[in-house]
Amino acid sequence: MRVALVHDWLITWRGGEKVLAAMARRFPDATIHTLLHDPSDMPAELKARRIHASPLNALPFATKRHRWLLPLFPAAAQTLDVGDVDLVLSSSHCVAKSVRVPKGARHLAYVHAPLRYMWDRYDDYFGPGKASLPARVAARVSRPMLRAFDVATNARVDAFLANSRHVALQIAERYHRHATVLYPPVELDRFVQGPLGDGAGGYFLCLGALAPYKRIDLAIEAFRELGAPLWIAGTGQASSAWLSSLPKNVRVLGQVPDAEVPALLRGARALVFPGVEDFGLTPLEALACGRPVIAFAGGGALETVTEDVGVFFGEQTVPSLVDAVRRFDAFERTFSSVAARVRAARFDEASFIEGLDAAIARVFGGSPQRASG
Helix, strand or coil: CCEEEEEEEECCCCHHHHHHHHHHHHCCCCEEEEEEECHHHCCHHHHCCCEEECHHHHCCCCCCCHHHHHHHHHHHHHCCCCCCCCEEEEEECCCHHHCCCCCCCEEEEEECCCCCCCCCCHHHHHCCCCCCHHHHHHHHHHHHHHHHHHHHHHHHCCEEEECCHHHHHHHHHHHCCCEEECCCCCCHHHHHCCCCCCCCCCEEEEECCCCHHHCHHHHHHHHHHHCCCEEEECCCCCCHHHHHCCCCCEEEEECCCHHHHHHHHHHEEEEEECCCCCCCCHHHHHHHCCCCEEEECCCCHHHHCCCCCEEEECCCCHHHHHHHHHHHHHHHCCCCHHHHHHHHHCCCHHHHHHHHHHHHHHHCCCCCCCCCC
């Protein structure tokens, strides 16, 4: 089978790119098509692949200021020529699922979120204080066009896969289409090679991109009140206000090399996960290391973390998170690192590939799937 892989952009190494890497391992001869490509942050296995980028990639600032280019993404997506293939497999949180598909080919779209920046996450990225005034104006002007494009081009997709039930509901709401849930794979081999974590470092940990919706600000304020050690690992577009007046018990590590992440997780008492994620691989990575999770009870965390391996808080407020951390002391006495690792093992790559192959078999046997009702 001749397969083309399509991904929004390859300029960071995060959850969506890890899903793409698993797809690429399944189809080692497939060419990857993307809007923007910066190989500097990619693992060797992707650097070695044939990757075709859109004309936007020639702009000198494109990979550093990609959100400035959002109004141009629909046109750029139309320039991607996937060639003469049987299957287009897209990995999309923006416009990858809108790629043109050759006559006779089938299109299976794996959706991390429907056009994340223009639907549910708009205020997180373009609300007051979240972006420059020109960027906010451009986003506001282009938002109706981008939404209309997103909805209209879902007809190019034969079948949808969603990375969680949370996203499947969004697909039904936005596109009136059915999506089969296929959870992303966690890199178990990477996180289980060492011993089970014991939290010996004594710190709580926030790990990942410092995007606004991650609510690192909530964690900082909660731990300001608690006085317990909180370490923050990652970089991103976090407001400078978050990091300008940190309490002494909060430590910012910046970007931690991938090779050091497992040890960092093993040393933590718990991963603190205060945002609403479409899925969120980081809690599973913590569980694979044998460490528990303190998570907001919303989004994908409700599908990965269970009450025997984590503590939930019900409101995205400082008092609610403070209460969860205080309840964690009692929870910690009965927590099993082995149970955490067993939970993570349910999301292995073999299960992901099995589900992907089943979806591909279905897409060649039927017409586009529509949401019922």
